Amino acid sequence: MTHRVPVLRALAVSAALIVAPSVALAHGVASGDKGYLQEVSGVLLIPFAYLGAKHMVTGYDHLLFLLGVIFFLYRLKDVALYVTLFAAGHSVTLLAGVLTGVSVNAYLIDAIIGLSVVYKALDNLRAFDRWFGRAPNPRVAVLVFGLFHGMGLATKILDFQVSPEGLVPNLVAFNVGVELGQLLALSMILIAMSYWRRTGSFARRAWTANVAIMSAGFVLMGYQLVGFFVTRSFGV
Amino acid sequence: MPLPASSTPPPELPSSRALIRSTLAALAVAVVLLLTTVLPAEYGIDPTGAGRVLGLTHMGEIKVRLAREAAADAAADAAAIDEAMDDAEAVATPPDSTA
Numbered sequence: 599m600t601h602r603v604p605v606l607r608a609l610a611v612s613a614a615l616i617v618a619p620s621v622a623l624a625h626g627v628a629s630g631d632k633g634y635l636q637e638v639s640g641v642l643l644i645p646f647a648y649l650g651a652k653h654m655v656t657g658y659d660h661l662l663f664l665l666g667v668i669f670f671l672y673r674l675k676d677v678a679l680y681v682t683l684f685a686a687g688h689s690v691t692l693l694a695g696v697l698t699g700v701s702v703n704a705y706l707i708d709a710i711i712g713l714s715v716v717y718k719a720l721d722n723l724r725a726f727d728r729w730f731g732r733a734p735n736p737r738v739a740v741l742v743f744g745l746f747h748g749m750g751l752a753t754k755i756l757d758f759q760v761s762p763e764g765l766v767p768n769l770v771a772f773n774v775g776v777e778l779g780q781l782l783a784l785s786m787i788l789i790a791m792s793y794w795r796r797t798g799s800f801a802r803r804a805w806t807a808n809v810a811i812m813s814a815g816f817v818l819m820g821y822q823l824v825g826f827f828v829t830r831s832f833g834v
Numbered sequence: 835m836p837l838p839a840s841s842t843p844p845p846e847l848p849s850s851r852a853l854i855r856s857t858l859a860a861l862a863v864a865v866v867l868l869l870t871t872v873l874p875a876e877y878g879i880d881p882t883g884a885g886r887v888l889g890l891t892h893m894g895e896i897k898v899r900l901a902r903e904a905a906a907d908a909a910a911d912a913a914a915i916d917e918a919m920d921d922a923e924a925v926a927t928p929p930d931s932t933a
Contacts, residue, residue: 719860720853720857723848723853723856724847724848725848725853725857727847728847728848728849728850728853729850729853759912805848805856809856809857809859809860810860812856812857812860813859813860813861813863813864813867814864815864816860816861816863816864816865817864817867817868817872819864820864820865820868820872820873821868821872821873821876824868824873824876824877824879825876825877828877828879828898829901829905832901832902832905
């Protein structure tokens with residue numbers, strides 16, 4: 599994944615490659631929530647915020663990426679900056695994706711999210727510095743991957759088949775919920791990390807931990823890519 | 835011991851050899867996990883036979899069958915809902931209504 603390509607062009611190319619009719623399949627979504635959303639219509643701020651938060655707190659792919667992003671961030675100011683960039687990225691594509699109704703195949707987007715986990719782990723291991731002399735700007739990278747994470751969120755909302763009534767306020771509420779859930783999850787990760795950093799094992803195990811994160815990213819990619827081909831065979 | 839204050843990790847770079855070895859190890863673990871557990875349990879795809887032994891392939895086969903049925907149902911449902919909405923609108927809006 600190159601980060602020097604302008605964001606819009608990268609988006610256009612990837613959209614052209616992977617836009618596909620979404621498979622009507624409860625993918626990564628609790629069927630209870632989907633059922634609820636198909637029953638109701640109108641402005642429902644708190645329920646949508648709750649679902650956004652739930653998606654983030656229970657979304658291990660987003661959490662793994664965030665863990666990678668904050669792994670070597672020690673100052674709260676940096677954490678806030680990177681999380682804001684990530685949030686800006688995924689808010690844009692979440693809103694744009696749902697409002698335009700452009701459905702990106704959930705499996706391919708989730709595979710890219712898996713790739714973002716691999717990328718961040720490699721970045722933490724300083725592979726790009728070693729291999730290319732310099733790493734891609736980490737701020738741009740987190741923003742670009744934020745855009746992809748947002749496409750994943752948009753695809754999930756589209757899969758909910760929510761009523762068009764009150765869609766915009768509901769989406770904003772969902773997005774606020776995503777941020778709240780992200781803050782909740784991040785606080786827990788940060789608390790655990792700061793305890794770990796105070797022990798001697800952090801320096802010794804940081805390498806292994808990032809290799810483990812990378813491995814998990816590869817598993818996510820394989821899981822989603824195979825899912826893409828399996829559901830294709832349904833011919834829906 | 836002071837910790838680095840910024841987002842940049844310590845200056846000494848790891849060797850390319852260590853990086854490649856670690857990346858291959860991560861990939862190998864991922865492939866083994868995928869082939870023996872994730873693919874059998876999620877999609878009933880069991881190239882090694884391990885999924886059958888672990889009882890995971892059955893889970894995947896059921897999931898794929900249900901997903902196939904759900905995909906077919908969803909298409910039928912969408913058509914039925916559209917039709918019901920049209921009927922409901924016709925009832926709610928008499929022809930001479932100004933609303």
